[in-house]
Amino acid sequence: MPSCLVLGCANFYGRALIELLCAQRDAAKDSWHIRGVDKVLPQLASFPRDVEALYATIDFRMGNLRNPTFLEQAFAEPPGATTWDYVFNFAPEHKFGLAAQAYDQDVRQMSGLVAQLARARGAGVLVHLSSALVYGAHGNARAAEDAALVDKSCELPLARSHAAAEALVAQAAGDGLAAVVLRPALCYGPGDRQNAVPMLIMAQLSRISGSPLPVLWGGDRRISTVHVSDVARAALAAAQWRRTKGLVVFNVADEGDTTNAALARAVGALFGVEPAFHGAAASFLARRLRSAAELAELASESLLGPWLELLAEHGVANSPLTPYIDPEHPYCRLDAHPRGVDGARIAATPGLEFEYRRPRLAPAALRDMVAEFQAVGLWPAVPIPQ
Structure with a gap:
């Protein structure tokens, strides 16, 4: 008791x-x-x-x-x-x-x-x-x-x-x-609004536009x-x-042992889009930005408009979900500081009796997130590929 x-x-x-x-x-x-x-x-x-x-x-x-x-x-x-x-x-x-x-x-x-x-x-x-x-x-x-x-x-x-x-x-x-x-x-x-959500929104927009999912940084970078x-x-x-x-x-x-590539593939698989890993030139450009804040702002400018349009098209008002990746988000610094x-x-640990029931990141768990967001009116009612 x-x-x-x-x-x-x-x-x-x-x-x-x-x-x-x-x-x-x-x-x-x-x-x-x-x-x-x-x-x-x-x-x-x-x-x-x-x-x-x-x-x-x-x-x-x-x-x-x-x-x-x-x-x-x-x-x-x-x-x-x-x-x-x-x-x-x-x-x-x-x-x-x-x-x-x-x-x-x-x-x-x-x-x-x-x-x-x-x-x-x-x-x-x-x-x-x-x-x-x-x-x-x-x-x-x-x-x-x-x-x-x-x-x-x-x-x-x-x-x-x-x-x-x-x-x-x-x-x-x-x-x-x-x-x-x-x-x-x-x-x-369920309930995550900042960690995986920006990547999910990016993949949703890629699905609608018919373009690959853009992925910055090397695929081998760890992000557990x-x-x-x-x-x-x-x-x-x-x-x-x-x-x-x-x-x-x-x-x-x-x-x-999730890597940048594994994260991108799981998110891409949910929406049926292929990740496009940017080459050395794009990553070099990102590193030349004066701060992680500039990288976040650059990503936000390109994604926020299409996301707001999609929300409006489906009658979703006041959603807290955003493609904005804050400079403190691990992804912004993944090249210099893998996680x-x-x-x-x-x-x-003996006696603790704990095991991971979700041993790896899988599209099904991400699907559950999006489905719940749709059910509570925070995500546009766009069909998710089966």
């Missing part, structure tokens, strides 16, 4: 965890207590109806986790217990393109407060969701958990903030908290991936396993 506190329960990652916890609760026919906390109402999150309905079955509380007073209220004791068995901090910001101050508040500061409260309240375990963006440049190898992290000189504030947040979690773990840090690779699946359901399963498995005080860190990246991540450790 575990008690579960999920911070960030209505974001991309938190939604997947709520789905998993509710399924486990219902299968066990036990009185699990699940409290979900988020600044966004589930009714406003563009969830499918069956997902939205899950939030009516949990103790949902709305509020801003930046606020220390509200955060303390979120930690209020569960019914019949003095503390929480599992605290999942899925609230750290993962959205690209925000100001450094926002990341400092919504990643570093908030995560430090959560870790302090989890320790002070005697929580059974804290599972903290970080990001594999914390790894510094390591060539085209796959980063293991002991690889060097970015430092203060890193120009990406999102990565800096996540690395700083991990340090605060480690500090709380050193003071007696049982804690697990998860570092997911590029994550896709993971399905969001495996991230949720990793979090629950780690929480159920971890009982020793201190910190352990796990990457979460599938076994497929290989070794996710084997968590599956090999």
Whole structure:
């Protein structure tokens, strides 16, 4: 009869965890207590109806986790217990393109407060969701958990903030908290609006125009991936396993060892378009751009207009989905900074009992994403090739 506190329960990652916890609760026919906390109402999150309905079955509380007073209220004791068995901090910001101050508040500061409260309240375990963006440049190898992290000189504030947040979690773990840090690779699946979505939109537009799917950078560049359901399963498995005080860190990246070519082929296969890998001249031109921001702007200018026209043609208004690739998106820097991540450790840890159920990126999983977007009115109702 575990008690579960999920911070960030209505974001991309938190939604997947709520789905998993509710399924486990219902299968066990036990009185699990699940409290979900988020600044966004589930009714406003563009969830499918069956997902939205899950939030009516949990103790949902709305509020801003930046606020220390509200955060303390979120930690209020569960019914019949003095503390929480599992605290999942899925609230750290993962959205690209925000100001450094926002990341400092919504990643570093908030995560430090959560870790302090989890320790002070005697929580059974804290599972903290970080990001594999914390790894510094390591060539085209796959980063293991002991690889060097970015430092203060890193120009990406999102990565800096996540690395700083991990340090605060480690500090709380050193003071007696049982804690697990998860570092997911590029994550896709239902609810993703920024990681794989720009590539999917590009392929959709290529399908309509009858042109190949343009792919920049070398096909061998690693950009490891993971399905969001495996991230949720990793979090629950780690929480159920971890009982020793201190910190352990796990990457979460599938076994497929995704490369730029594999990503392009999976996306292209969904829409029936062939990837066209730009040669050395095009990649050289991209490298000559003064910044990743210029590359993102160049891509946006060529794709945004056709995408908006397609949305209007099919009566889709106010879709948050965009082909824009933010300069902090791993793809913008893939040539100089491949994003290989070794996710084997968590599956090999004795007693943890975790395996990847989505071992590699496949067109079928991408199809599920597009189908859900169409069902909730965020993607044009264009037939997807079977």
